[in-house]
Amino acid sequence: MSALELPETVDVERLVSHAGVLEGQLSAERLTRLAEVYQVQSALSARVAFDRDSQGRPRVGGQLAVALGTTCQRCLQPLTLTLHREFESVLCTEAEALALDADPAADPEVEPVVVGPEGFRLASFLEDEALLSCPMIPHHEFEACRAPGAAAPAGDPPPAGTRKPFAGLDKLLKEKPAEDGSH
Numbered sequence: 001m002s003a004l005e006l007p008e009t010v011d012v013e014r015l016v017s018h019a020g021v022l023e024g025q026l027s028a029e030r031l032t033r034l035a036e037v038y039q040v041q042s043a044l045s046a047r048v049a050f051d052r053d054s055q056g057r058p059r060v061g062g063q064l065a066v067a068l069g070t071t072c073q074r075c076l077q078p079l080t081l082t083l084h085r086e087f088e089s090v091l092c093t094e095a096e097a098l099a100l101d102a103d104p105a106a107d108p109e110v111e112p113v114v115v116g117p118e119g120f121r122l123a124s125f126l127e128d129e130a131l132l133s134c135p136m137i138p139h140h141e142f143e144a145c146r147a148p149g150a151a152a153p154a155g156d157p158p159p160a161g162t163r164k165p166f167a168g169l170d171k172l173l174k175e176k177p178a179e180d181g182s183h
C-alpha cells in the first residue's frame, strides 16, 4: 500500500478557505532529524486539517503516527516506540506570533506556528511534533522489560544508581493500581 507523500510546504490560505484535509505520509528517508536520534522504522503517517479558530485565525490540527527504534533505558535492549500524537496550532505571521507572545490574555495552550513567505512548512512541522512526543527516558512497558529490577515485587526497589527514581513513575502508577501485597 503506497500512501501519498505529503508536500514539504503548503499554501495555508487556499487550504483554510476550503477547510482542506491532507492525508498521507512522510517516508522514512525524509525524517532526517528523527534519524539523528532514532532508527526510523516506518513512514510518518498523518492526517492534517485546516480551518479557522473562533477568532478567525488559520488553524492546523490532526494526528500523526510513526515507529522509532531506540534502546530501553531500563534493560538496554532494543525498543520500538510507536508514537501517536494529536496536535493543534494557530498559524500566523512572525509579527502576529510576537504579539501573541507579549499578550498576557493570550491562551497559553495555543501554540503559534509562524508561516513564512514560502508557505507553511508542513513536513518540518510534523517532524517537530513527532520529536515533541518522544519520551525523555524511553523504556519498555513494565511487563515487557527484561531489566532485573523491572519485574521485582513491589517494595523491592532496584539497586540505587541504576535508575532515575521518578522515571516512568506515572506509568507504573497507572499500570499497577492494586498489586501491592496481592501475591
Ligand SMILES: [Zn+2]
Pocket (backbone or CB within 6 Å): 072, 073, 074, 075, 076, 077, 139, 140, 144, 145, 146, 147
Ligand atoms: Zn526494557
